[in-house]
Amino acid sequence: MTAPPTPGGGQAATKPKIPVDDLARLVDTSPMGYITAGPDGRIDHVNSTFARWVGFDRSELVGQRTFQQLLAPGGRIYYDTHVRPILDMNEEVREIAVELVCADGSRLPVLINVARRVRPSTGEAVIETVVFDATERRRYEQELVLERRLAELSEARLQFLYDVVAGLATATTVDEVVEVIRTRGATSVTGVTCSVWLFEPGERAAVRAAPVTPSASVDRIEFPDGGAALDRLLDGELVVLADCEQARKAYPLLCGWLLEAGRRSAVIAPLLDGAELSGVISYGFDELHDFDEQELRVVRSLSAQAELALSRTAALEAERRSRARLSSLQRFTSLLAGAVTLDDVIDSIVESATTLLGAVGVRVALLDETRTKILFARGGGLGGEETEAVDVDESTIAGEVIRTGKVVVRESRAALIESFPTSPILDEQCFGRVVGAPLLDGDGPLGAWVLVFDEEGPPDDDDTKLIQLFVEQAAQAIRRGQQFDLEHRVAVTLQQSLLAEVPDAPGWHVDTTYVPGSDHLVVGGDLFDVTAFEDGRLVVVVADVVGHGLGAAAAMGQLRSAAKALALVLSTPAALLRGLDEFASSTLGVLYSSVGCVMLDAGGAGRYGCAGHPHPVLRRADGTTLILEDGRSPLLGVAGELRSDAEITIELGDTLAVFTDGLVERRDGHVDDEVDRLRALLTSTDFTEPDGHAHALMTSMLDGAEPTDDIVVVCVTRTGDSPADPS
Numbered sequence: 001m002t003a004p005p006t007p008g009g010g011q012a013a014t015k016p017k018i019p020v021d022d023l024a025r026l027v028d029t030s031p032m033g034y035i036t037a038g039p040d041g042r043i044d045h046v047n048s049t050f051a052r053w054v055g056f057d058r059s060e061l062v063g064q065r066t067f068q069q070l071l072a073p074g075g076r077i078y079y080d081t082h083v084r085p086i087l088d089m090n091e092e093v094r095e096i097a098v099e100l101v102c103a104d105g106s107r108l109p110v111l112i113n114v115a116r117r118v119r120p121s122t123g124e125a126v127i128e129t130v131v132f133d134a135t136e137r138r139r140y141e142q143e144l145v146l147e148r149r150l151a152e153l154s155e156a157r158l159q160f161l162y163d164v165v166a167g168l169a170t171a172t173t174v175d176e177v178v179e180v181i182r183t184r185g186a187t188s189v190t191g192v193t194c195s196v197w198l199f200e201p202g203e204r205a206a207v208r209a210a211p212v213t214p215s216a217s218v219d220r221i222e223f224p225d226g227g228a229a230l231d232r233l234l235d236g237e238l239v240v241l242a243d244c245e246q247a248r249k250a251y252p253l254l255c256g257w258l259l260e261a262g263r264r265s266a267v268i269a270p271l272l273d274g275a276e277l278s279g280v281i282s283y284g285f286d287e288l289h290d291f292d293e294q295e296l297r298v299v300r301s302l303s304a305q306a307e308l309a310l311s312r313t314a315a316l317e318a319e320r321r322s323r324a325r326l327s328s329l330q331r332f333t334s335l336l337a338g339a340v341t342l343d344d345v346i347d348s349i350v351e352s353a354t355t356l357l358g359a360v361g362v363r364v365a366l367l368d369e370t371r372t373k374i375l376f377a378r379g380g381g382l383g384g385e386e387t388e389a390v391d392v393d394e395s396t397i398a399g400e401v402i403r404t405g406k407v408v409v410r411e412s413r414a415a416l417i418e419s420f421p422t423s424p425i426l427d428e429q430c431f432g433r434v435v436g437a438p439l440l441d442g443d444g445p446l447g448a449w450v451l452v453f454d455e456e457g458p459p460d461d462d463d464t465k466l467i468q469l470f471v472e473q474a475a476q477a478i479r480r481g482q483q484f485d486l487e488h489r490v491a492v493t494l495q496q497s498l499l500a501e502v503p504d505a506p507g508w509h510v511d512t513t514y515v516p517g518s519d520h521l522v523v524g525g526d527l528f529d530v531t532a533f534e535d536g537r538l539v540v541v542v543a544d545v546v547g548h549g550l551g552a553a554a555a556m557g558q559l560r561s562a563a564k565a566l567a568l569v570l571s572t573p574a575a576l577l578r579g580l581d582e583f584a585s586s587t588l589g590v591l592y593s594s595v596g597c598v599m600l601d602a603g604g605a606g607r608y609g610c611a612g613h614p615h616p617v618l619r620r621a622d623g624t625t626l627i628l629e630d631g632r633s634p635l636l637g638v639a640g641e642l643r644s645d646a647e648i649t650i651e652l653g654d655t656l657a658v659f660t661d662g663l664v665e666r667r668d669g670h671v672d673d674e675v676d677r678l679r680a681l682l683t684s685t686d687f688t689e690p691d692g693h694a695h696a697l698m699t700s701m702l703d704g705a706e707p708t709d710d711i712v713v714v715c716v717t718r719t720g721d722s723p724a725d726p727s
Helices: 020-029 048-054 073-090 135-170 174-188 228-234 252-260 293-337 342-355 397-404 413-419 461-498 549-569 573-586 671-684 693-702
Strands: 033-037 043-046 092-101 107-118 125-133 193-199 205-210 220-222 239-241 265-273 276-285 361-367 373-380 408-410 434-441 444-452 508-515 526-532 538-544 594-600 605-611 617-619 625-627 646-649 655-659 711-718
Touching: 020 048, 033 048, 048 107, 048 125, 073 092, 073 107, 107 135, 135 174, 135 293, 174 193, 174 293, 228 239, 228 265, 228 276, 239 252, 265 293, 276 293, 293 342, 293 461, 342 361, 342 444, 342 461, 361 397, 373 397, 373 444, 397 408, 397 434, 397 444, 408 413, 434 461, 444 461, 508 526, 508 538, 508 693, 526 549, 526 711, 538 549, 538 655, 538 711, 549 573, 549 594, 573 594, 573 605, 594 655, 617 671, 625 671, 655 671, 671 693, 693 711
Parallel strands: none
Antiparallel strands: 033 043, 033 125, 092 107, 107 125, 193 205, 193 276, 205 220, 239 265, 265 276, 361 373, 361 444, 408 434, 434 444, 508 711, 526 538, 538 594, 594 605, 605 646, 617 625, 617 655, 655 711
């Protein structure tokens, strides 16, 4: 037995020798391809493995082709631009991925190692190429790439859902929700067009909510008889149409509309509100598309989030509409509260119809006193012209409203023509819905309020209720305005009968003015009375009754009559004031009135007295002024017998101004300052000119402001004319 060699010496180990035939067989049948080529690149040897892989006979390869000719076009370019230069520099290139074109045209992915060698026997250069089958490796790599792409797509879709949820969370209106779905929904599926359709309440028709463009071929989808698609959507299921043409038999209406819009594939997701179908989201593709389950999950998630957002924003919009209606009603009530006359009320109604109710036209029709004719009191947006009175029985929408006492609606211009072919509203060409509502009070109809809107169709219930609330308020205001106008006409007549006329006064020029403290009342509680005697004597009485309006005017009339009677028989202001004291103690409304009285003879001498009344101001002919502060006593009914008066002398050219407190009392000023202004105005006034001085004084004192109290001004100027001969 031969002992093994020892490290320190002894018998040396011998390498096993492999026969040449075994080596040749090993190279020829090894699990890799082996190719050699000469300097010109033409193949001079291939092993059986390589020939089997590419499907060529050796005779078709050796001496016939180069290795580059077996590569795919991209591989040839890569070989020439990358492999060959590296081979020239390094004599070797490793693990290059290329594709071989097999005899049958198929492609085989391989890895190649290329080296340049020198044959010992001939000294010639030879290029050796070792080829490894990379089919499984390529498949594995492709699977990795695919998984990576799917992971990236899944992450992108998840991010998309986050974006959509974030957008929906900030949306406060249905339109904003629709816009979020439309703009962000298209990013969830590559190459998709996203549309949102909302169903009209109570109808089987969906209207395109977004996108709405002039190029949209279909903007309304109707389901008159239901159908398989609608049933599936009502069940909360997706309608998946991989090929609309093939699915046309199952969903004829839906696929017809999609194909008309140029969509070949689509998926429709329902938007449910409880058990009701409120809308759908449509994903449409111009080309055929195979939907994967992940895409469908995204669509379902988007649909669920959209349902919640639409439900929330619909509730918010309903709340906002309710608040807006309440605000509109409050504003309308406020407008009517500030309207006093019938014209003011109608102006407020016309204005509110457009600004608060959104009408484009309005007519206010009122019954006349006979209640047989309709007077179109005012119009807006319908030509704005008043029309002639028409009989209640004539064919007009206002007439039908008044006759029936009910709201009358015509949903379009065509419907109005059919019902009321002679309606004056038809003079306008462009309008939609017309609504007529009765103006009622406890005694029956007052008239009708006719509203014209742009849009056609019936008004919704909330709008109808709001119109009815407006109409109730308008009817009350119209009745109030009519009552005021009636009282106003009575007041004007009464005022005209109560205001004194200024008689001719020999030797004197008397100028007067009167203005009530209310924009809407001619009647007031201030009065003046001038009594002129033939012998040149003159009595002037100015008074201010407590209060305003009809009651004060009635008391004023009684007080003026009493003052006139006393002026005819009494010779001093103090006596006249005592007589008015007695009158005030027995007459309602006269007590606590202020009175100023001046009695003058033909020569300008006289006396004056003031019972709680502003001091008269005397302007001398030279322009100087004097406040007459004597002859003072309290208001009527307070002083008893303690009445006094004082002497006064008016020379030729002098002017005496007697007035009520409304001329000099201001909320934002002091009485003394206003009296100083009055004295300055008296100084600058030329009383030798014709009438109008009293009114000019009042206008200057008001300085453009509206009076807040009744005002009386009486200016008495001594002219020096000789009195008539008493005989």
